[in-house]
Amino acid sequence: MQSILAVDDSPSMRKMVSFTLTGAGYHVVEAVDGQDALEKAESHNIDLVLADQNMPRLDGIGLTRKLRENPKFKTIPILILTTESSDQMKQAGRTAGATGWLVKPFDPNRLIEVIQKVIR
Amino acid sequence: MAETYQEGSGAGADFDLSQFYQIFFEEAGENLDQMEQMLLDLDLSSANDEELNGIFRCAHSIKGGSATFGFSDVAELTHQMESLLDRLRRHELQPIPQMVDVLLESADASRSLLARHQAGGQGEAVSTTSLVRRISELAAGLVPGDAPAVAPPPPPAAPAPTPAPQAAAPAPAPKVVTPAVAGQARTLEIQIGPLDRLEQADAIKELFRDIPGLGAIRDIESPQANTRSFAVETTSTNDDLLDLFAFHVAKEQVLIRDAAAPASGAAADEDEETVLAAGAAGGEAYGFFSEAPGAPRADAPHAAQAPTQAVKVAAAPKASEPKVAMQAQMESTTIRVDVKKVDQLINLVGELVITQAMLAQNSRGLDAGAYQQLLAGLADLDRNTRDLQESVMSIRMIPMSIVFSRFPRMLRDLANKLGKKVELVTLGEATELDKGLVEKITDPLTHLVRNSCDHGIEMPADRLAKGKSEHGTITLSASHQGGSIVIEVRDDGRGLSREKILSKAQERGIEVSEQMSDAEVWQLIFAPGFSTADEVTDVSGRGVGMDVVKRNIAALNGSVEIDSAEGYGMKVSVRLPLTLAIMDGMSVGVSDEVYILPLSSVVESFQVNADDVSTVAQGSQLVKVRDEYMPVIALEKIFQVPRFDPNKSSNIMVVVEADGSRVALLVDELLGQHQVVVKNLESNYRKVPNVSGATILGDGTVALILDTGGLVRRARH
Numbered sequence: 001m002q003s004i005l006a007v008d009d010s011p012s013m014r015k016m017v018s019f020t021l022t023g024a025g026y027h028v029v030e031a032v033d034g035q036d037a038l039e040k041a042e043s044h045n046i047d048l049v050l051a052d053q054n055m056p057r058l059d060g061i062g063l064t065r066k067l068r069e070n071p072k073f074k075t076i077p078i079l080i081l082t083t084e085s086s087d088q089m090k091q092a093g094r095t096a097g098a099t100g101w102l103v104k105p106f107d108p109n110r111l112i113e114v115i116q117k118v119i120r
Numbered sequence: 121m122a123e124t125y126q127e128g129s130g131a132g133a134d135f136d137l138s139q140f141y142q143i144f145f146e147e148a149g150e151n152l153d154q155m156e157q158m159l160l161d162l163d164l165s166s167a168n169d170e171e172l173n174g175i176f177r178c179a180h181s182i183k184g185g186s187a188t189f190g191f192s193d194v195a196e197l198t199h200q201m202e203s204l205l206d207r208l209r210r211h212e213l214q215p216i217p218q219m220v221d222v223l224l225e226s227a228d229a230s231r232s233l234l235a236r237h238q239a240g241g242q243g244e245a246v247s248t249t250s251l252v253r254r255i256s257e258l259a260a261g262l263v264p265g266d267a268p269a270v271a272p273p274p275p276p277a278a279p280a281p282t283p284a285p286q287a288a289a290p291a292p293a294p295k296v297v298t299p300a301v302a303g304q305a306r307t308l309e310i311q312i313g314p315l316d317r318l319e320q321a322d323a324i325k326e327l328f329r330d331i332p333g334l335g336a337i338r339d340i341e342s343p344q345a346n347t348r349s350f351a352v353e354t355t356s357t358n359d360d361l362l363d364l365f366a367f368h369v370a371k372e373q374v375l376i377r378d379a380a381a382p383a384s385g386a387a388a389d390e391d392e393e394t395v396l397a398a399g400a401a402g403g404e405a406y407g408f409f410s411e412a413p414g415a416p417r418a419d420a421p422h423a424a425q426a427p428t429q430a431v432k433v434a435a436a437p438k439a440s441e442p443k444v445a446m447q448a449q450m451e452s453t454t455i456r457v458d459v460k461k462v463d464q465l466i467n468l469v470g471e472l473v474i475t476q477a478m479l480a481q482n483s484r485g486l487d488a489g490a491y492q493q494l495l496a497g498l499a500d501l502d503r504n505t506r507d508l509q510e511s512v513m514s515i516r517m518i519p520m521s522i523v524f525s526r527f528p529r530m531l532r533d534l535a536n537k538l539g540k541k542v543e544l545v546t547l548g549e550a551t552e553l554d555k556g557l558v559e560k561i562t563d564p565l566t567h568l569v570r571n572s573c574d575h576g577i578e579m580p581a582d583r584l585a586k587g588k589s590e591h592g593t594i595t596l597s598a599s600h601q602g603g604s605i606v607i608e609v610r611d612d613g614r615g616l617s618r619e620k621i622l623s624k625a626q627e628r629g630i631e632v633s634e635q636m637s638d639a640e641v642w643q644l645i646f647a648p649g650f651s652t653a654d655e656v657t658d659v660s661g662r663g664v665g666m667d668v669v670k671r672n673i674a675a676l677n678g679s680v681e682i683d684s685a686e687g688y689g690m691k692v693s694v695r696l697p698l699t700l701a702i703m704d705g706m707s708v709g710v711s712d713e714v715y716i717l718p719l720s721s722v723v724e725s726f727q728v729n730a731d732d733v734s735t736v737a738q739g740s741q742l743v744k745v746r747d748e749y750m751p752v753i754a755l756e757k758i759f760q761v762p763r764f765d766p767n768k769s770s771n772i773m774v775v776v777e778a779d780g781s782r783v784a785l786l787v788d789e790l791l792g793q794h795q796v797v798v799k800n801l802e803s804n805y806r807k808v809p810n811v812s813g814a815t816i817l818g819d820g821t822v823a824l825i826l827d828t829g830g831l832v833r834r835a836r837h
Contacts, residue, residue, distance in 0.1 A: 010181050011456075012144035013188060016137065048414075054180050068413075077414030079406075083184055090407070099415050100408035105188035108137075114406050117416045 002119055003027040003044060007037040007051040007063065008081070013104075017050065020108040021115070034058025038066055046076060048119050050102075053082040053089070061096045068097035077118040081106075137189050144185045145238050146456070148194075151178040152227050153525065159223055160528045164215045172209035175223075179205055182230065194233045197248045201226050203363070204259040213261060222254045224529070256363040306354060309340070311375040312365075313347025321348035323368035328352070334364075459555065462515050469505075469512045470702075470797035476505040477818035513702065516556070520598040520607070521549035523562050527569055527596060534573050541580050541590055542573055547597035553605050557696055560676055561607070564669040568609040568692050569594060571665065576613030576690060586687070588612065604678075604720070605698055610691040616642060616684040624650065642682035646670045674778065674829050677703065677718055703798050705815070707791040707823065708774060711761045714823040715787075716796055716815060721828040723775040723782060725790060743773060743784045750775070751835035754786040758810060758831075759824075778829040781836065785826075798825065810834065 004026045008014045018028045029044050031037035035057040041049065049067065053060035060080045067073040077099040082089055084103075093101055102114055155178035162171055179202040186194035201223055207213045232246045312321040328337040335354030342349035354361065358376050365374050408415040483491070483498050524546045535542040553561070577583075577592030584590055595610040618641050625632045625644045632644070644650065648667040670680050677697050684690035697703060697720065705716035724745075732744045733752060741752040755761070756770055773784040796815035801808055801824075812827035 009177075010147060010185055012140050012147050012185050015143055016140050016188065019140070054177060056174075056177065075413045083180070083187075090409075094409045094412065097413060098409065099412045100406060102406040104184050106405060110405060118408070118414050 001025065001027045002047040003029060004115070005029045005031060005037055005041055005044070005046045005049045005051075007031045007034065007049065007055070007060070009033050009052065009055040013052065016108070017111065020111055021050075024112045024115070026115070034060065034063035034066070037063050041067060041073060046073075048076060048115065049073075049078045050115070051078065051080055052104075053080050061092050061098070064093065064096040064098045079114065079118070141189060141238070143456070144189050145234055148182045148185060148234055149231070151182050152231055154178050156224060156227050156529055157525060159220050159227075160532065162215065162220060164217065164220070167208075167215050169209065172205065172215075176202065176205040176209050186234075191234070191237050193246075193248065194230055194237070197226055197230055197233065197252060199366075200252050200255040200259070200363075201230075204255050207259055213259070216258075218254075219258050222251065222258060226251050226255065253364070256360065260357070260360050260363060262360070306378065308352045308354065308358075308361075309349060309377045310352050310361075311342065311347050311349045311377070312369055312373055313342070313344060315346055315348065315369070315373070318346070318348055320369060321350075324348075324350065324365055327364055327368075457515075466512055466516065469509050470799075473505055473509055473797055474816045474818070474820075476501055478820055481818040509702075513554075514552075516554050517552035517698075518555050518558055519549060520551045520553055520558075520605075521546075523553075523558055523565060524549050524596055524598075526562070526566075530566065531569065531573060531594065534570065538574065539579065540573065540577050540592060542577055542592045542594055545593060545595045547595065548599045551598040551600060551605060553598075553696070554698060557605075557676060560672065561694070561696065564672045564694070565596075565607065565609065567665055567669050568694075569596070572609055572611035572613065572690075576611040576615070578614055600698075601695075604695050607694045607696070608691055609694075610689065612689040615686040615688055615690050616645070616682070617686055621645060638684075639682075642684060645682070646680070677720060679720075702795055703825070704793065705796040705825065706774070706793050707817075708755075708772075708785070708787040709789040709791050710755045710759070710770065710787050711763045711765075711768075713759070713761050714791060714817060714821065715755060715759075716823050716825040717774060717776060717785070718812075718825070718828060719793060721776045721778055723777050725772060725774040728771050728773050728786070745775065745784070748782075750782045750784050752784045752786055753831055753835055755826075756786070758834075776828045776831070778832040781832045783832050783835045785831070796823075796825065 004021050006014055006017045006021065006028050007030075008017065009032055014030050014032075018030055021028045029040050029046065031040045033055040034051070037049070037051065038058070040046075049063075051060040051063050055063075058066070060082070064078050064080065067076075067078060078097070080089075080093050080098050080101045081104050082101055090101065099118060100114070102111065155175055158171060158175045158178070162175070179198050183195050183198040183202050186192070186198060204213075204219065204223070208215055208219070213219075226248075229246055229248050229251055232244075233248070236243045236246065310324075312324060315321060325337050325339075328334050334356060335352060337350050337352045340349045340351045352361075356364075361376060362371050362374055365371070479498055480502060483495060486495065488495060527546070528544055531542055531544050572594050573592075577594070578586070578588075580590045583592065593612050595608070597608045597610070599606055618638065621641055621644050622632050622634075622636075625647070628647070628650065630644060630647055632641075645666050646669075650666065673680050673694055673696070679695045681693045681695070682690065683693070703716075704719040706719050706722050707714050707716050709715075726745075728743070733741055734744070735741050742749045743752050752773070754770060756763070768788065770786040770788050772787050772790060774787060774790070775782055775784050796817075798813045799815060801811060801814050804814075808824075810827050810830045811824045812830075813825040814822055815825060817823050
């Protein structure tokens with residue numbers, strides 16, 4: 001079973017994402033912010049990271065940058081959840097090494113669709 | 121502000137999002153509380169990035185959640201708040217008091233909107249139109265009044281940021297042909313689209329109807345099938361219009377054109393480009409970067425939309441990387457549990473404690489030598505049960521800060537209304553209290569704090585005249601004292617006036633004398649309908665108050681004490697038991713029955729001397745205890761206890777105090793003191809006069825817990 005690290009500081013969003021992905025047959029590891037995600041990523045076998053952009057301590061872009069510094073996470077897909085899809089955000093995500101982005105709010109089915117595009 | 125959200129877009133076909141509503145409501149409530157607290161703590165002259173980012177993130181989280189779960193009204197309002205906060209944290213605007221005011225009001229409105237959703241749409245509808253307008257005005261740099269709100273433009277030397285993506289006013293998307301100047305009437309052509317449903321644009325028309333002074337709007341023919349066009353006459357700037365429209369349609373979907381201006385080639389090109397970009401943005405719910413690690417190949421063309429020119433990004437995301445780690449850490453170390461589960465656990469542990477007590481009692485007669493191991497095991501059980509009980513009870517304990525946190529806001533509003541200057545000091549916020557008590561203590565405390573602000577603290581001028589500082593201080597403190605928690609509300613205001621209270625009491629026909637001690641005089645203000653306020657304000661002073669406070673606290677087995685010095689202030693101390701579920705009780709026997717008295721209300725007990733008891737009218741009896749007469753209540757008569765041994769009679773009196781009065785209860789014997797697990801009689805059986813609950817004793821029999829307050833009242837009548 002493939003593992004997805006779901007990172008969001010909002011418990012309800014985390015719950016929703018986790019429920020959706022678990023239902024789609026993925027194993028979900030939850031993290032409350034970027035810093036927490038870094039620790040969880042180390043201790044679990046993660047196949048994909050789904051990170052909210054705006055979080056305390058370490059945001060989605062920062063997390064992406066940190067993960068890419070580690071050879072272990074050089075190639076895994078990292079998707080950023082964001083409420084904006086501005087060019088600036090995209091540029092920041094791209095430079096940090098993110099795989100793609102998903103605009104909030106999203107339909108649970110859309111989430112699965114996007115995830116299935118990058119891991120199978 | 122390149123965000124879009126459509127109503128219900130979060131609701132998936134196969135997914136029932138309602139299962140996450142509760143957790144979202146709780147989370148949003150916490151975010152709103154936190155935001156309010158941070159707004160109140162905000163020092164406008166030196167607001168730091170961390171604080172502003174923290175407030176921003178609260179609004180941002182609520183917006184994200186409410187949009188996801190389909191609460192579009194909350195999403196709209198918080199979206200506006202977020203836009204204003206975003207400009208603040210980017211230092212594009214200077215924070216001013218009006219902003220704090222409108223944000224606080226918006227937080228309240230969000231709370232009401234959420235409460236309404238939580239109640240399934242029941243309750244009063246909340247209109248946010250004017251709030252939304254005020255926020256967008258402030259975000260646009262317009263200030264009601266004359267204070268300059270717009271921050272000076274950043275010095276050109278600063279690393280030039282790319283256009284702020286979320287900023288309200290300088291949104292990059294819409295192209296404006298004519299310079300939009302406020303105050304000048306203009307005729308505009310506004311095109312909205314592309315839209316999934318053309319009715320979406322009706323909301324735009326409603327804006328013009330709802331907001332006085334915005335101008336006039338009428339439909340005109342639209343060049344494209346999936347767009348709507350309007351002719352608008354207005355004095356508002358394009359930015360303001362865009363901000364307003366943004367509640368209903370994405371900014372990218374709005375095209376504003378000056379109707380008078382000839383469509384020059386350049387302008388037309390620009391317009392076209394905008395519409396194209398908007399179309400793309402509308403459908404672009406996700407994307408992948410080309411050649412990014414893990415990106416699917418098939419999507420490569422999609423990613424071509426990402427700009428190819430190299431832009432330094434180092435500066436942008438840094439702003440949202442504050443060091444506030446506390447909340448996140450707290451979150452990862454706590455879990456949410458339904459209160460019902462905790463109560464069930466407490467109940468079970470209560471049963472366990474009773475079983476354990478039964479075992480302990482039954483084992484007492486056993487031979488210590490023969491049953492050594494069994495007895496050692498029972499001793500362990502005893503200790504473990506006690507520890508378990510303590511731990512389980514502590515689950516229900518929550519810190520007083522939950523109660524205290526509502527007062528800064530309340531006092532701020534109240535002091536503003538009354539024209540007073542008040543500072544609030546809180547002490548002992550970490551003191552823990554049973555959740556059930558916290559809920560019930562909030563109203564009485566609110567009343568006391570209000571009283572202090574309204575009646576206690578003087579007007580600034582009066583304070584200065586008396587040589588006091590202009591600012592009054594109200595101190596809220598909580599502390600553990602023995603098995604109780606003591607909450608104090610103290611102010612340095614005018615204090616209680618002995619003369620005033622005495623004369624007021626006389627007017628109301630309450631018996632008073634000059635010999636009464638101060639403490640006795642202060643107790644008079646607990647009489648129903650008593651108020652010493654010179655004039656009734658709409659805040660307090662209608663005389664419904666202190667008696668209700670006292671009654672509520674007495675219902676929690678608590679007591680209220682007042683201390684006051686005229687001219688220097690007063691202090692109200694509320695003493696409460698730590699929990700409602702376990703109580704220290706004194707068991708007394710009457711014939712074969714056992715009754716429990718709350719230990720907190722027991723004053724003393726003694727053998728009755730027949731000479732001290734005198735019978736007065738209608739057979740009621742009084743007993744003289746150290747020169748004080750108090751009514752005697754024979755429990756035997758009240759509960760009609762059958763007596764099989766006619767030679768035996770009650771000859772021990774236990775003096776109990778409640779509501780400031782004492783009565784002597786006549787009982788056969790004193791059995792001992794112990795902790796009892798309180799079982800609610802009302803929910804298990806029905807309300808019984810003079811009984812507040814029941815408990816199960818060590819031997820398995822049921823004993824009633826007496827309602828001392830009820831007994832005292834009974835003796836009065």
